[in-house]
Amino acid sequence: MIRSITVIFYAFLLSWACWAKPNGSKSKKPKQVVPDIECDVRAGKINLPEFIAKCPAHCKETKQQVYGTGVFASISSICNAAIHSGVITNAGGKVIVRKMAGQNVYKGSNSNGVRSLSLPKWRESFVVSVGKPKKGVIYPSTLDYAPSRPTYVKTGPKDTKLAALTTLPPTTAPEATTTTPEPTTTTAPTTTTTTTMPPPPPTTTKARAAVHKIRDAGLRRPEAGSAIRRQPSSPVGPAFPRRDWPPSSYSRPDWFPGARRPADVSYAVPDSGYAWSETETPEMPARDLRPDISEYERWLYSFGPYPPRSTDLDGSHKMPLHLPQGKVEPVDAWKQDANPYESGFSLREPEPLPRAPEPPASQGDPNCKVDLAFLMDGSWSIGKRRFKIQKDFLADVAQVINVGMAGPMMGIIQYGDEPVTEISLRAHSSSKDVKSAIDKIVQKGGMSNVGKALSYINKQYFSDANGNRGGAPNVAVVLVDGWPTDKVEEASRLARESGINIFFVTIEGPDENEKQNLVEANFVDKAVCRTNGFFSLPVNSWFALRKAVQPLVKRVCDTDRLVCSKTCLNANDIAFVIDGSSSVGTGNFRTVLQFVANVTREFEISDTDTRVGAVQYTYEQRLEFAFGQYNNKAELLNAIKRINYWSGGTSTGAAITFAAEQLFSKSKPNKRKIMIVITDGRSYDDVRAPALAVHRQGVIAYSIGIAWAAQDELEYIATDPDKEHSFFVDEFENLYRYVPKIIHNICQEFNSQPRN
Numbered sequence: 152m153i154r155s156i157t158v159i160f161y162a163f164l165l166s167w168a169c170w171a172k173p174n175g176s177k178s179k180k181p182k183q184v185v186p187d188i189e190c191d192v193r194a195g196k197i198n199l200p201e202f203i204a205k206c207p208a209h210c211k212e213t214k215q216q217v218y219g220t221g222v223f224a225s226i227s228s229i230c231n232a233a234i235h236s237g238v239i240t241n242a243g244g245k246v247i248v249r250k251m252a253g254q255n256v257y258k259g260s261n262s263n264g265v266r267s268l269s270l271p272k273w274r275e276s277f278v279v280s281v282g283k284p285k286k287g288v289i290y291p292s293t294l295d296y297a298p299s300r301p302t303y304v305k306t307g308p309k310d311t312k313l314a315a316l317t318t319l320p321p322t323t324a325p326e327a328t329t330t331t332p333e334p335t336t337t338t339a340p341t342t343t344t345t346t347t348m349p350p351p352p353p354t355t356t357k358a359r360a361a362v363h364k365i366r367d368a369g370l371r372r373p374e375a376g377s378a379i380r381r382q383p384s385s386p387v388g389p390a391f392p393r394r395d396w397p398p399s400s401y402s403r404p405d406w407f408p409g410a411r412r413p414a415d416v417s418y419a420v421p422d423s424g425y426a427w428s429e430t431e432t433p434e435m436p437a438r439d440l441r442p443d444i445s446e447y448e449r450w451l452y453s454f455g456p457y458p459p460r461s462t463d464l465d466g467s468h469k470m471p472l473h474l475p476q477g478k479v480e481p482v483d484a485w486k487q488d489a490n491p492y493e494s495g496f497s498l499r500e501p502e503p504l505p506r507a508p509e510p511p512a513s514q515g516d517p518n519c520k521v522d523l524a525f526l527m528d529g530s531w532s533i534g535k536r537r538f539k540i541q542k543d544f545l546a547d548v549a550q551v552i553n554v555g556m557a558g559p560m561m562g563i564i565q566y567g568d569e570p571v572t573e574i575s576l577r578a579h580s581s582s583k584d585v586k587s588a589i590d591k592i593v594q595k596g597g598m599s600n601v602g603k604a605l606s607y608i609n610k611q612y613f614s615d616a617n618g619n620r621g622g623a624p625n626v627a628v629v630l631v632d633g634w635p636t637d638k639v640e641e642a643s644r645l646a647r648e649s650g651i652n653i654f655f656v657t658i659e660g661p662d663e664n665e666k667q668n669l670v671e672a673n674f675v676d677k678a679v680c681r682t683n684g685f686f687s688l689p690v691n692s693w694f695a696l697r698k699a700v701q702p703l704v705k706r707v708c709d710t711d712r713l714v715c716s717k718t719c720l721n722a723n724d725i726a727f728v729i730d731g732s733s734s735v736g737t738g739n740f741r742t743v744l745q746f747v748a749n750v751t752r753e754f755e756i757s758d759t760d761t762r763v764g765a766v767q768y769t770y771e772q773r774l775e776f777a778f779g780q781y782n783n784k785a786e787l788l789n790a791i792k793r794i795n796y797w798s799g800g801t802s803t804g805a806a807i808t809f810a811a812e813q814l815f816s817k818s819k820p821n822k823r824k825i826m827i828v829i830t831d832g833r834s835y836d837d838v839r840a841p842a843l844a845v846h847r848q849g850v851i852a853y854s855i856g857i858a859w860a861a862q863d864e865l866e867y868i869a870t871d872p873d874k875e876h877s878f879f880v881d882e883f884e885n886l887y888r889y890v891p892k893i894i895h896n897i898c899q900e901f902n903s904q905p906r907n
Contacts, residue, residue, distance in 0.1 A: 183284055184292035185245055188229060191215050194248055194277040195225030196297050201249045203282055203290040206230035208243040217267040219257030224273035225250070233279045235265040245282025247290070250275060268773050271793055515555020515580075519708035522560050522576055522619055523552070524612055526604050526629045529565040529595040533632045537693050538594045541630060547700045549585040552708065556580050559708070560620070563589065564612060566604035567597025577618025601635035605642040605678070609649050624716035626707050628654040629678075632693075634661050638671045643678035647759045648821055650717040653679050654707065655687045658696060680715040680759075714755060719898035721760035723825050724778050724818040725751075726810050730830040731767040731797035734859070739883040740796040743829055746886040748791045750827070753894050756784040762822070763787055764814040768806030769799025770835070774813050803834035803864065807841040807852075815850055824850045825897065828868050831883075833861040842868045851900070852876065853893065857883055874900070 185203055190210035206229065215228030223232045233239045233246040241264070254276050259269040284290060525548075527541055545563065552559045563574040573592050579585045608627050613619045627646065634657075643653055655675045661668065671677065679686035685706060690699050706712075714721065727747050731740065747765070754761040758779055765775040775794050781787040810826060818824050826845060845852060854868035857880045869876035875896050878889050 181289055183289055185282070185290075186292060186294050188294070190228060190230045192229055193226050194223070194229050194232075194250065195275055197248075198295040198297050199250075199291060201247070201290070202294060203245060203247050203284060204229065204294065205245050205282070206233060206239055206243045209241060210234060210243070211241045211264055217265060218259070218270040218273070219254070219276070220260045220262070220267055222251065222254060222257070222276050222278055223267070224254070224257050224270050225275035225277055226273065227267075227277075229277075229279070231265050232267075232277075235260075235262045235267050236279050237263055238279045238281055247280045247282050247284070248277050249280070250277050252276060266771065268771070269795065270773075271775070271790070515558020515560075516553040516708070517557050519552055519559045519704075519710075520557070520623045521626050521707060521710065521713075522562075522613065522623045523626045523628070523707060524562045524564060524576070524608055526564050526566055526570070526601070526608070526627060527573075527592075528599055528630050528632045529567045529597065530599040530632065530636075531567075531596045532599065533594075535594065537632065540693050540696060542589050542592060544630075544696050544700065546586045546589050547697060548704060549582045549589065551700055551704045552582070554579065554582045554585050560618060560623070561585050562612070562618070563592070564604060564608060565592065565595055566600060566607075567595045568600060569597070570600075570604040570607040571595060572612065572617075575612075575617050576620075598636040599631065599633070600637045601629060601631060601674075602637040602639040602642040605629070605639060605646050605653070609642070609646040609651060613649070613651060624710055624713045625649075625651045626654065626713065627651050628656060628703065628707065631655065631657050631660075633657075633659060634669050635674060636670060639674050640671060640677040644759065647680055647715045648819065650715060650722075650821075652707075652713045652715040653686065654703070655679060656690060656696075656699065656703065657687070658690045658693055660689055680713075685712060715759070719894075719901035720753065721755035721757075722821075722823055722901065723754065723761045723897070724815070724822040725754070725761060725763050725825045725827065726778075726814045727763070727765045728803075728806050728810050728826060728828040729765060729767045729775075729794075730801060730803070730832075731773075731799065732769050732801040732832065733798045734801070734832050735796075737796050739831070739857075742883045742886060744791055744794055746829070746890065748788050749887060749890045750893055751787060751791065752784070753890075756782065756787055758782045762819075764810075765791070765794065766806060766810045766813065767794060767797055768802060768809070769797050770802050771799070772802075772806050772809035773797065774809075778814055778817055801830065801832050801834050802836045803828065803830050803868070804836040804838040804841040807838065807845060807868070811841075811845050811848065811850070815845065815848060823901070824848070826850050826852045827855065827893070828852065829855045829857070830860050830864075831857040832859045834864060838864050839867045846870055853896075854878070855880060855886075855889065857881075857886070 183203070185205045188204045188206060190207060190213040192204075210228070210230040211234055213228075213231075215231045217227040217231045217235055218224040219227065219232075221236065229246065229248055230239070230243070233244075234241060238244075238246050253272065253274040255272050257270040257273065257276075259267045261267075525545055527545065529538070533541070549561055552561065554561050560576045560580075561574070562572070562576040562578070564570050565573050574585065574588050579588060605627070611617070613625045619625065646653060655678060657675065675687045676682045688699055688703060688706075690696050710716070727750075729743060729747065735743070751763055754763070756763065762778040762782070763776075764778045764780070767773050767775055776790050781790050807826070807828065815824050815826075842852060850870075852868055852870045854865040854877045856862070856865045856878070860879065862879060865877045865879065866872045875892065878892070880886055880889060
């Protein structure tokens, strides 16, 4: 009896002790919270290496695009990729997503009622698995979505100047430090990387001023690498457009195996350069310093009729064995490792010429019709003496270019801490008046904020209210003593995209010992339109600046080589919408791709010039490559060659809508939007409503119908059939004949439109 009472008593004490334990003393498994996503959410939009999410029901009906099989491109819909893989059904469910590196190819397939598409290459991939986390793994309960636009943090000018004056440059390269969180039950990747950025280097204004005094006193130290080096410039001939296009300039379709050729016609195919080459250059060259193909062609035109040429599709050139008699190869005055003042420019100081009074209403030099703005350095590092030399240089330029309303107009901005307009473009219409205004300019002082000055000319200076004539190229010449004290890359990129040609004249640039003080390395190459040496003039001494007047004037007046000016060749976003239906056939499809390549080759290709995208369609649509995916002409032409024939039905209307969503929705505001639709038959769906929708978006649409194409549909697609926006071609092998007509119409319309 006593034993039973004792057992009961101890049992009571044990239960009471367990009940009395504080909350939390017993470990509790945390509950996994699964965030919901929509059917259209793509893996690339979520900034997590691995996560769990819950898909809703009926995602299959939304037909969100999926690219790949098993491993998907990050632009794919997560939920439809999960259905395609069999991880979930159309009723929805949980799915785990794990990011991977990009793949060179994604193969499409049909699986579980979802059709995935093929894609040649993408920067990021992902795989999906059943949404049941492993034991002890807790995924984030919320998803970090990537912003649609980049965000920028602005730093006040006072903070920037204070940091520049008080912070020393790092003695070693910055290292990335990894912060590991405290141990938790989560085993999914959760580490974060924090990169310690180097502080801005000192402006060294006093040091530079001290160096100037030493140099002026004749104690100048030898400067390592002070010789002026130039990349060889590519000569260019007459400006585009060309009027006469011999049919032999474009390749016939018998360059491709399987292409049809009339049996009763015998002709020799010229060495046109539009054939697919089996010995292409590498698909992703590190850097191509060769001149663009179209520049090379325009140079050849300057010697007479269009000669036979041999240019592989990748952009490599085969020079002609000889030039026509009586023609002299043009030579740029600035060559690599050559004296910058040779080739027609004397090293001696020119003798002062007697200056006759200019007529009060000078018309200027019509061969140099440019809107020219000089950004003069007014920072304290120059000093009064060099500022006077800079003013004399600008006065000499004004005299040489012969300012006038029918020729060049000249303005001046002085920059230091802030840019200030000294002379607007419309302020003076003669060289004499400009020189008088230059004499009155007073040095403002401050730092050398070139980037801020470039932003100023882009947003404010080259405006209609300030005298911008629109039809004349916009040119900005930046004079820099040493190096800028802020970054120039982003500001110059935006200026170039607005059509401003940027030249840099760097005086007494940094030597090897001073390069550690640069805020932005290679700032000139990051700012100019081309890095071939045409847009940059290094001058090794302030006292040699006046000798650069003639070389600079020659360049800014060479309007054929101002490649950043808005022309029909570099102001477009062009989308090719290509029929891949079964009626086309493999051989004819290769002929269509040849036509696309022929048109593409005539444009200046880069992120700031013309960009090209392509869509192939049957019943469905496939984005072959987007605007800006290939910013090098050789890479772009190789990408066109690699497009695989799809085969299927013909839904042209849906393809036009797809191109508007995938390409033109991402078009830049300062680009002309051009769509070229190529089809060989009547569409199974309506083309009128989609065509009208893209017309309202400002897209200029061209339609090219081949063989069995419906004439009424071609006219619906075209923006204006009366202006030859619609073409009918009887045979595929005759497509090449329409390349010059397309280019001619694009340029003619551009030249007839008012400029911004």
